[in-house]
Amino acid sequence: MSSDEFVVTPWHVEGDIDYDKLIKQFGTQKISIDLLSKLQKITGEDHFMLRRGVFFSHRDLNLILENYEKGKDFFLYTGRGPSGHTHIGHLIPWVFAKWLQDKFNVKIYFQLTDDEKFFSRQDLSLEETNNYALENALDFIALGFKSENTKIIINTKNIKTLYPIAAQVAKKINFSNTKAVFGFTNETNLGMIFYTSLQSAPCFIEDKPVLIPLGVDQDPHFRITRDVAPKINKFKPALIHNIMIPSLLGPGGKMSASDEKSTVYTTDSPEMVKKKINKYAFSGGQPDADEHRKIGGNPDIDVSYQYLRIFFEPDDTKLKKIYDDYKSGKMLTGELKAILIEKINKFLSAHQEKREQARKNIDEYMLKD
Amino acid sequence: MSSDEFVVTPWHVEGDIDYDKLIKQFGTQKISIDLLSKLQKITGEDHFMLRRGVFFSHRDLNLILENYEKGKDFFLYTGRGPSGHTHIGHLIPWVFAKWLQDKFNVKIYFQLTDDEKFFSRQDLSLEETNNYALENALDFIALGFKSENTKIIINTKNIKTLYPIAAQVAKKINFSNTKAVFGFTNETNLGMIFYTSLQSAPCFIEDKPVLIPLGVDQDPHFRITRDVAPKINKFKPALIHNIMIPSLLGPGGKMSASDEKSTVYTTDSPEMVKKKINKYAFSGGQPDADEHRKIGGNPDIDVSYQYLRIFFEPDDTKLKKIYDDYKSGKMLTGELKAILIEKINKFLSAHQEKREQARKNIDEYMLKD
Numbered sequence: 052m053s054s055d056e057f058v059v060t061p062w063h064v065e066g067d068i069d070y071d072k073l074i075k076q077f078g079t080q081k082i083s084i085d086l087l088s089k090l091q092k093i094t095g096e097d098h099f100m101l102r103r104g105v106f107f108s109h110r111d112l113n114l115i116l117e118n119y120e121k122g123k124d125f126f127l128y129t130g131r132g133p134s135g136h137t138h139i140g141h142l143i144p145w146v147f148a149k150w151l152q153d154k155f156n157v158k159i160y161f162q163l164t165d166d167e168k169f170f171s172r173q174d175l176s177l178e179e180t181n182n183y184a185l186e187n188a189l190d191f192i193a194l195g196f197k198s199e200n201t202k203i204i205i206n207t208k209n210i211k212t213l214y215p216i217a218a219q220v221a222k223k224i225n226f227s228n229t230k231a232v233f234g235f236t237n238e239t240n241l242g243m244i245f246y247t248s249l250q251s252a253p254c255f256i257e258d259k260p261v262l263i264p265l266g267v268d269q270d271p272h273f274r275i276t277r278d279v280a281p282k283i284n285k286f287k288p289a290l291i292h293n294i295m296i297p298s299l300l301g302p303g304g305k306m307s308a309s310d311e312k313s314t315v316y317t318t319d320s321p322e323m324v325k326k327k328i329n330k331y332a333f334s335g336g337q338p339d340a341d342e343h344r345k346i347g348g349n350p351d352i353d354v355s356y357q358y359l360r361i362f363f364e365p366d367d368t369k370l371k372k373i374y375d376d377y378k379s380g381k382m383l384t385g386e387l388k389a390i391l392i393e394k395i396n397k398f399l400s401a402h403q404e405k406r407e408q409a410r411k412n413i414d415e416y417m418l419k420d
Numbered sequence: 421m422s423s424d425e426f427v428v429t430p431w432h433v434e435g436d437i438d439y440d441k442l443i444k445q446f447g448t449q450k451i452s453i454d455l456l457s458k459l460q461k462i463t464g465e466d467h468f469m470l471r472r473g474v475f476f477s478h479r480d481l482n483l484i485l486e487n488y489e490k491g492k493d494f495f496l497y498t499g500r501g502p503s504g505h506t507h508i509g510h511l512i513p514w515v516f517a518k519w520l521q522d523k524f525n526v527k528i529y530f531q532l533t534d535d536e537k538f539f540s541r542q543d544l545s546l547e548e549t550n551n552y553a554l555e556n557a558l559d560f561i562a563l564g565f566k567s568e569n570t571k572i573i574i575n576t577k578n579i580k581t582l583y584p585i586a587a588q589v590a591k592k593i594n595f596s597n598t599k600a601v602f603g604f605t606n607e608t609n610l611g612m613i614f615y616t617s618l619q620s621a622p623c624f625i626e627d628k629p630v631l632i633p634l635g636v637d638q639d640p641h642f643r644i645t646r647d648v649a650p651k652i653n654k655f656k657p658a659l660i661h662n663i664m665i666p667s668l669l670g671p672g673g674k675m676s677a678s679d680e681k682s683t684v685y686t687t688d689s690p691e692m693v694k695k696k697i698n699k700y701a702f703s704g705g706q707p708d709a710d711e712h713r714k715i716g717g718n719p720d721i722d723v724s725y726q727y728l729r730i731f732f733e734p735d736d737t738k739l740k741k742i743y744d745d746y747k748s749g750k751m752l753t754g755e756l757k758a759i760l761i762e763k764i765n766k767f768l769s770a771h772q773e774k775r776e777q778a779r780k781n782i783d784e785y786m787l788k789d
Contacts, residue, residue: 166587177584207584211789214579215546218535221611226595230606237599242590245614420580 059268060233062171064295070107070267077270079108079292089116094154099365100147100293108267110277111289115262119155125260127151128253128288130162130204133183134172136316137190139395140296143362144264147293149194151264152201160253160418161191162204167250170242181207188413190317193405198415206249211420216255217248223279224248232271251276260286267292296361297354301333317406321396328355328392329385335377336384347380348387355384355391363394428637429602431540433664439476439636446639448477448661458485463523468734469516469662477636479646480658484631488524494629496520497622497657499531499573502552503541505685506559508764509665512731513633516662518563520633521570529622529787530560531573536619539611550576557782559686562774567784575618580789585624586617592648593617601640620645629655636661665730666723670702686775690765697724697761698754704746705753716749717756724753724760732763 057066059073074081082101086109091097093116100106115125129148131141145161152159163184169177184205191203206213229235229244250272254261263273273288280287298313312331315324335353337343350356356377364370373390376382426435428442443450451470455478460466462485469475484494498517500510514530521528532553538546553574560572575582598604598613619641623630632642642657649656667682681700684693704722706712719725725746733739742759745751 166583169587170591177587207587208580210583211577211580214535214583215576218538218546218576218611221614222539222609224610225607226604226610226613227606229610235595237596238594240591241593241595241598241614241617242587244595245590245610248610 059295061269061271062233064268068295070294073267074108077108077267077274079110079267079270079290080112082107082109082112082291086113086116089113093119094150096150096154098147098150099367100143100361102367103360104294105143105361106147106264106291106293108292109290110270110273111287112262112291115260115289118260123260124157125155125262125289126157126257127155127159128162128256128261128263129159129265130164130250130253131187131191132164132168132171133180133187134168134175135183136318137187138314138316139358139362140314141187142190142194142317143296144266144293145191145194146362147291148264149196151262152196156200158200158202158257159196160202160204160256161188161196162206162250162253163187164206164246164250166206166242167246170240170246177207181205185413188416189406189409190402192409192413192416193317193402195405196416198412201416202418203413203416204253204418209418209420212256212418213249213252216252217245219255219283220251220276220279221245221248223282224275228275228278232275247272247275251279254280254288255283255285260289262289262291264291264293266295268295294361297333297357299327299331299333299354301352301354315395317399317402319399321400324395324399325392328388328395332358332388332391334384334388336387337380340383343383344380348377348382348384350374350377353377353384353387355387358391359394363391363398428664430638430640431602433637437664439663442636443477446477446636446643448479448636448639448659449481451476451478451481451660455482455485458482462488463519465519465523467516467519468736469512469730471736472729473663474512474730475516475633475660475662477661478659479639479642480656481631481660484629484658487629492629493526494524494631494658495526495626496524496528497531497625497630497632498528498634499533499619499622500556500560501533501537501540502549502556503537503544504552505687506556507683507685508727508731509683510556511559511563511686512665513635513662514560514563515731516660517633518565520631521565525569527569527571527626528565529571529573529625530557530565531575531619531622532556533575533615533619535575535611536615539609539615546576550574554782557785558775558778559771561778561782561785562686562771564774565785567781570785571787572782572785573622573787578787578789581625581787582618582621585621586614588624588652589620589645589648590614590617592651593644597644597647601644616641616644620648623649623657624652624654629658631658631660633660633662635664637664663730666702666726668696668700668702668723670721670723684764686768686771688768690769693764693768694761697757697764701727701757701760703753703757705756706749709752712752713749717746717751717753719743719746722746722753722756724756727760728763732760732767 057068129144165180165184168180188203254276277287300313333354335349337346377387426437498513534549534553537549557572623645646656669682702723704718706715746756
């Protein structure tokens with residue numbers, strides 16, 4: 052793989068992603084200025100993740116908005132593959148989904164794909180992925196979703212609801228389709244091959260169009276779903292894609308819940324966060340302070356700055372000051388990292404409390420078959 | 421396909437089956453005289469379906485019996501793909517399973533694969549296969565199974581129990597395996613590809629060895645299951661195979677529930693049975709009565725005689741007399757057919773009554789997830 056190449060699939064993200072190229076490659080639409088204006092008009096707000104291009108691409112979001120303006124309802128759906136504890140990168144589409152839910156007052160389904168992670172990871176048992184699913188659910192609930200319009204799906208627990216829908220989908224997809232979209236081979240296991248039908252199922256759980264906020268790496272699943280939808284007389288799901296959240300170790304790959312040191316978990320203590328950011332967060336700064344003061348740093352490749360931009364500093368004015376100060380050399384890498392550490396720890400302190408409270412009422416959120 | 425070739429797969433049976441060749445091809449064991457003696461010793465009975473080779477082949481039945489003699493328990497499992505109403509051919513392994521259950525006093529699971537028939541048949545909806553599943557269940561119950569040691573599984577209804585087990589299996593099977601065993605291609609749909617894992621699941625529903633009485637066409641599924649079993653620390657299922665029940669239209673193919681005229685359904689009226697047997701049952705007789713009296717008939721290819729041998733005349737002396745009289749020409753085809761018609765109608769009259777009674781207590785038999 053040469054330096055300008057990249058790979059984005061649901062199970063593997065590698066290289067320095069060119070998102071304009073990815074849009075062409077996947078055949079999605081860039082979120083246009085017009086669409087941004089329309090979103091702002093309807094919601095009355097200019098969400099920083101939209102403004103900053105954290106959500107950058109979509110499929111049929113315009114249709115969802117047009118129909119919404121005509122009084123037609125939709126629902127939201129997103130999810131997570133529970134291969135480990137939740138890390139802060141996972142929260143991005145969920146936080147955004149919460150915002151969408153608040154603004155549009157719609158129902159959300161959240162799917163935890165314990166089966167998928169069992170199928171795709173040799174080292175994980177179904178019991179383990181199921182336990183992670185329950186842990187991940189706490190993080191989702193902690194973001195403030197209300198139980199009356201939120202349903203959490205755990206694939207192995209809600210298979211009675213999912214399977215008959217997945218069966219309709221599975222009948223319309225053949226092995227060739229999955230080879231083309233996922234790069235499956237003759238060695239791929241049967242669980243992996245069938246699995247995309249189960250990720251499609253929540254799209255058709257209600258007889259309304261769905262909008263899915265999700266990492267762009269998950270787009271291939273729904274490309275298949277969109278092909279199948281008209282064949283089973285259902286609405287094509289609409290999507291809104293976020294960029295891959297960089298690993299602490301730097302650009303080129305999404306933050307992975309499987310590599311402990313490149314990951315800040317929602318369960319990390321303040322000391323762990325401080326240690327991880329100070330030790331591992333890839334820096335755009337110069338080797339020593341004197342040189343940094345002289346030449347300045349590069350915020351565009353600095354992971355700490357990127358985390359502020361993507362999630363932890365919604366205020367544009369404050370963010371711009373950090374950008375300028377770091378670039379000019381006025382702000383040192385240590386100072387930049389200290390800002391991020393404080394922001395993350397403040398967020399996690401509140402989050403961890405809500406997360407523990409969620410243990411008590413998790414049952415209210417679970418889909419009842 | 422030349423005249424001495426045949427095809428036996430779970431979805432397609434064609435040609436004049438040479439069962440000795442099939443045993444070699446599938447790699448099963450012929451039921452030996454020794455094994456028959458052992459079965460007779462344990463059960464105290466010489467079942468006519470064993471004696472006459474209706475059940476002709478097995479895998480590890482000897483192990484089941486050896487362990488049983490040492491006091492080790494097993495359970496039974498069989499099933500049906502509900503693509504239509506039950507026909508009399510379907511009853512063969514069920515009647516035999518009932519005998520096994522009575523003799524060994526063991527539990528039985530009966531799986532109705534409504535999903536499989538939906539995946540494999542373009543013309544059937546999941547609602548239709550599910551309705552057939554319920555209808556087929558009535559026939560099973562009507563054979564006298566007791567609800568305390570019988571559990572009926574309908575795949576889409578009991579998927580919560582089946583899926584986590586199927587997932588363990590699916591992780592250990594790749595697409596190559598299914599190509600080799602089932603002849604799947606790149607055009608096979610995902611439901612079909614995954615499905616074999618669900619047919620495996622009941623084998624592992626209890627932590628005991630299982631014995632499966634089944635049509636030999638279903639053996640390929642369990643060949644895969646037997647390969648997977650040790651990889652997931654489970655017992656390999658043991659099998660006992662029955663021959664394919666000939667279609668009314670004659671040898672070469674199993675009786676198919678999809679071809680109305682080649683099929684006697686358990687719901688047929690006495691008049692329909694009479695009409696079907698008289699009109700369609702392939703005859704080994706001569707074109708006219710005079711010639712038949714002179715030359716005699718061929719019971720070995722006569723479908724009516726075969727039905728008596730396989731199911732409807734357990735008495736060897738009576739059967740032999742029919743054989744001899746038909747072969748000598750003393751018995752005409754019409755007379756032979758009249759014997760079968762009477763036998764079937766007598767059986768169905770009682771069966772249909774029990775079948776209607778079963779509607780009232782079907783719920784007691786259903787597996788509760």
